[in-house]
Amino acid sequence: MRSDLTAGGAESPSWLLRLAAWGGLVFLHFPILIILLYAFNTEEAAFSFPPKGFTLHWFSVAFGREDVLEAIGLSLKIACLATVIAMVLGTLAAAALYRRSFFGKESLTLMMVLPIALPGIITGLALLNGFKQLGIEPGVLTIVIGHATFCVVIVYNNVVARFRRTSYSLIEASMDLGADGWQTFRYIILPNLSSALLAGGMLAFALSFDELIVTTFTAGHEKPLPLWLLNQLTRPRDVPVTNVVAMLVMLVTMVPVLLAYLLSRGGDSVAGSGK
Amino acid sequence: MSAVQFTHVSRHYGAVKAVDDVSITIAEGEFFSMLGPSGSGKTTCLRLIAGFEQPSSGSIRIHGSEATGLPPYQRDVNTVFQDYALFPHMQVLDNVAYGLKVKGVGKTERYQRAEEALAMVALDGFGQRKPAQLSGGQRQRVALARALVNRPRVLLLDEPLGALDLKLREQMQSELKKLQRQLGITFIFVTHDQSEALSMSDRVAVFNRGRIEQVDTPRNLYMQPATPFVAEFVGTSNVLRGEMALALTGQQRPFSIRPEHIRLADQQLPLAADEVQVRGVLQDVQYQGAATRFELRLDNGDSLTVSCANAFAAEQDSLPQPGQPLLARWSRQAMVSLHEPLAG
Amino acid sequence: MTPPSAPTPMRRIASMLYRRPNFYLLLLLTPPLLWFGIIYIGSLLSLLWQGFYTFDDFTMTVSTDLTLQNFVNLFQPANYDIILRTLGMAIAVTLFSALLAFPVAYYMARCCSERMKAVFYIGVMLPMWASYIVKVYAWTLLLSKDGVLYWFASLLHLDGVVDALLQLPGIGGKTLSTSNLGRFLVFTYIWLPFMILPIQAVLERLxxxxxxxxxxxxxxxxxxxxxxxxxxxxPGVAAGSIFTFSLTLGDYIVPQLVGPPGYFLGSMVYAQQGAIGNMPMAAAFTLVPIVLIAVYLSIVKRMGAFDAL
Structure with missing residues (x-):
């Protein structure tokens, strides 16, 4: 066994392990490849496999559709707003909680995790109910509030990890050298946080853009992209357009994650773990 | 006017007294060390001067004006941190110029002064690097330059040499001392290394459990320790108490005798007029290069450490063996009478 | 270096905050506290409170008379079926995910060069974050009659095997997309990355x-x-199982799109509040997954799951 260990500490795996590992990775990516494939399918109505031909036709059809464009615009708007709110609240919470311990700190962290720890249907139903009690009509505002609520913890996790890795003596050193709280925030804290903050924001954006369950409850008459997609699934006649939109949604949710990973590489590896 | 003055300063965290009723006066231009084991309150005292902590009671004056309540950025002191605390996202030059930048010094002037400060610590040409690209010793110098560029009247150093290896540490010790003489500003130096404190300082304060046991020059600390703690923490010492103390000094108070002031004697030789002697059994012999250390168990059960400078090889053959009964003798003048500190 | 002549207002505020760290902390915490306290916890409590309201079956209206009837109704045999069906699926998905995840995680953690590890890491992260609804949609394409899986099966002359699987009681069905097997595959696929990453993290620390x-x-x-x-x-498996278990337990989209008819916990809640309009019953029903998840968390906590999160 000792001879199996190379200098880098990596073991040489048996073919069975290698097969299982790569098999798992293929399993994870196969459906995604199928989506990519079907978006270029010439066929109009069926799910039949293999596809009969290759076309870009459905892209132009999809982008000509008013409802598709509206859904995309709406989802982008919601994701941007929710991300901004989540970034502000998550950073404030991280700044408050990372260092000092005080009574009730644990319950505060739990409270932030709850919206994604509890099944989405509970969060959604609770929010719907809460809005009703306050007499707020479901719409863009309520969707944004809902999304921001479960995105906070994503930003918080990224930022608090960076705070913890940043030695507190940096802040003391800055003050020692004559900088007040504002200057220290501007010149020391913000530059050190920025990549973690950006990574957290990207993940929050991806999460919000794709969120379906809470959105179902808080959307009212609005139709953001995931809801539009869900609706399409019960409507087989639009299959080609659905395929194209599905591919786009997938890309929009995957690219920010890739960027977030690149941003936090070399820093902490927390970005993205624990969606 | 004194550089820093503590008057009955205490810092409590709940029931823990990190600093307990400390009063000291540090003179301007002095190289002052705070020495003690970890948790003895020395670092807290430094942080009180820097303004990272506020005293629970008492008053701190810096250059005559009350500093209690002032945030760190309104104090004319600068700190060299134990972990250096260099800003990782800034180049070395920007690190050094930071203090000038936040005080509103213009770009040309602050970079010029930063370059000068880097030259002072022999790091000219390193300005464009990031801290991560420097060695430990170089980071230490950057931290020093970053503090000194602000021309503070008091420089605080929090175990700045702790992370360096022995050779580099000794080199930095003499450089720091030289720098302090040349600049003429007050250095307050925190360390747990007694030899470092002795070799660099004008005066040393020895901390134990939040209190100061003795403030004195290095020579006096070693030759005239005031308390058993100081005697044993600064150098090595034998502290003898009770019956033994009474028999040898005629006083109830404990006394200290340094191992190198004791010699092992043969039964036959007569006792000199000003000498005392005790009887013991040799337990252990440790060869230490320049000296050999003998551990004796005295008749009353106390142990006694004796250190003898090693002479030429010829004498080494007749080394006493463990188990052998021996006499230990020393001069009356070598005994220092101690007093127990008042209980906190 | 004398202190500057007159401190600016901003500096005065900075100094004031510095001297009052508790006030500063409160200032930082107030916005998130208000947000979560009022919007989230407030809504959650008011939802649970609604579980005590009375729903009139004849007029289909809710009155604010307080009753325990909704919670009593949870213990009807029909609801046991729903709970068992959901619970069984959650447990099956958790076990199978752990089985699939372990070799991937082990390979990632211990057998890879740094570069390959990064490839695997992104390879797991991307499907994990890729749109949920699109992933479910992809599986409806895969499982459908004439779809990819059937095509592969006939290509490899395994049609018989698929048919035999579908004949099995409990997991079978008319086609893949209406069988429990299909639903199980979709769930496993969607939550698998959540199992891989915690196991990988634990193994890497060995x-x-x-x-x-x-x-x-x-x-x-x-x-x-x-x-x-x-x-x-x-501990890594336990941490990952928190996700696979509770996400399956609360889902109501997948059961709606893939698999045989019959309510899941989530779809029951959804139907109660939506189609039936019985908000009090829906509110009472939300207590079931909350209790199940709380019980589950207390079990895996003993296995060290929280240290591996």
Whole structure:
């Protein structure tokens, strides 16, 4: 066994392990490849496999559709707003909680995790109910509030990890050298946080853009992209357009994650773990 | 006017007294060390001067004006941190110029002064690097330059040499001392290394459990320790108490005798007029290069450490063996009478 | 270096905040506290409170008369079926995910170069974050009659095997997309990455010296796996199972789109509040997944799951 260990500490795996590992990775990516494939399918109505031909036709059809464009615009708007709110609240919470311990700190962290720890249907139903009690009509505002609520913890996790890795003596050193709280925030804290903050924001954006369950409850008459997609699934006649939109949604949710990973590489590896 | 003055300063965290009723006066231009084991309150005292902590009671004056309540950025002191605390996202030059930048010094002037400060610590040409690209010793110098560029009247150093290896540490010790003489500003130096404190300082304060046991020059600390703690923490010492103390000094108070002031004697030789002697059994012999250390168990059960400078090889053959009964003798003048500190 | 003549207002505020750290902390915490306290916890409590309201079956209206009837109604045999169906699926998905995840995580953690590890990491992260609804949609394409899986099956002359699987009681059905097997595959696929990452994290923290010690003491690789690696990976599996278990338990989209008819916990809640309009019953029903998840968390907490999160 000792001879199996190379200098880098990596073991040489048996073919069975290698097969299982790569098999798992293929399993994870196969459906995604199928989506990519079907978006270029010439066929109009069926799910039949293999596809009969290759076309870009459905892209132009999809982008000509008013409802598709509206859904995309709406989802982008919601994701941007929710991300901004989540970034502000998550950073404030991280700044408050990372260092000092005080009574009730644990319950505060739990409270932030709850919206994604509890099944989405509970969060959604609770929010719907809460809005009703306050007499707020479901719409863009309520969707944004809902999304921001479960995105906070994503930003918080990224930022608090960076705070913890940043030695507190940096802040003391800055003050020692004559900088007040504002200057220290501007010149020391913000530059050190920025990549973690950006990574957290990207993940929050991806999460919000794709969120379906809470959105179902808080959307009212609005139709953001995931809801539009869900609706399409019960409507087989639009299959080609659905395929194209599905591919786009997938890309929009995957690219920010890739960027977030690149941003936090070399820093902490927390970005993205624990969606 | 004194550089820093503590008057009955205490810092409590709940029931823990990190600093307990400390009063000291540090003179301007002095190289002052705070020495003690970890948790003895020395670092807290430094942080009180820097303004990272506020005293629970008492008053701190810096250059005559009350500093209690002032945030760190309104104090004319600068700190060299134990972990250096260099800003990782800034180049070395920007690190050094930071203090000038936040005080509103213009770009040309602050970079010029930063370059000068880097030259002072022999790091000219390193300005464009990031801290991560420097060695430990170089980071230490950057931290020093970053503090000194602000021309503070008091420089605080929090175990700045702790992370360096022995050779580099000794080199930095003499450089720091030289720098302090040349600049003429007050250095307050925190360390747990007694030899470092002795070799660099004008005066040393020895901390134990939040209190100061003795403030004195290095020579006096070693030759005239005031308390058993100081005697044993600064150098090595034998502290003898009770019956033994009474028999040898005629006083109830404990006394200290340094191992190198004791010699092992043969039964036959007569006792000199000003000498005392005790009887013991040799337990252990440790060869230490320049000296050999003998551990004796005295008749009353106390142990006694004796250190003898090693002479030429010829004498080494007749080394006493463990188990052998021996006499230990020393001069009356070598005994220092101690007093127990008042209980906190 | 004399202090500047007159401090600016901003600096005065900075100094004021510096001197009052508790006030500063409060200032930082107030916005998130208000947000979560009012919007989230407030809504949650008011939802649970609604569980005590009365729903009139004849007029289909809700009155604010307080009753325990909704909670009593949870214990109807029909609801047991829903709970067992959901619970069974959640447990099956968790076990199978752990089985699939372990080799991937092990390979990632211990057999890869840094570069390959990054490839695997992104390879797991991307499907994890890729749109949920699109992933479900992809599986409806895969499972459908004439779809990809059937095509592959006939290509490899395995039609008989698929049919035989679908004949099995409990997991079978008319087609893949209406069978429990299909639903199980979709769930496993969607939550698998959540299982891989915590196991990988735990395995990566295993010092190589532990495995070397095991080998040095005479254990075969198999024995090392069984007696050293697997026990030490338990906290990671437990942490991952929190996700696979509770996400399956609360889902109502997948049961709606794939698999046989019959309510899941989530779809029951959804139907109660939506189609039926019985908000009090829906509110009472939300208590079931909350209780189940709380019980589950208390179990896996003992297995060290929270240290591996």
């Amino acid at each position: 010092p190589p010296s532990v495995l070397q010690a095991s080998a040095d003491l005479g254990a075969t690789p198999r024995q090392t796996l069984l007696h050293v690696i697997l026990p030490l990976a338990v």
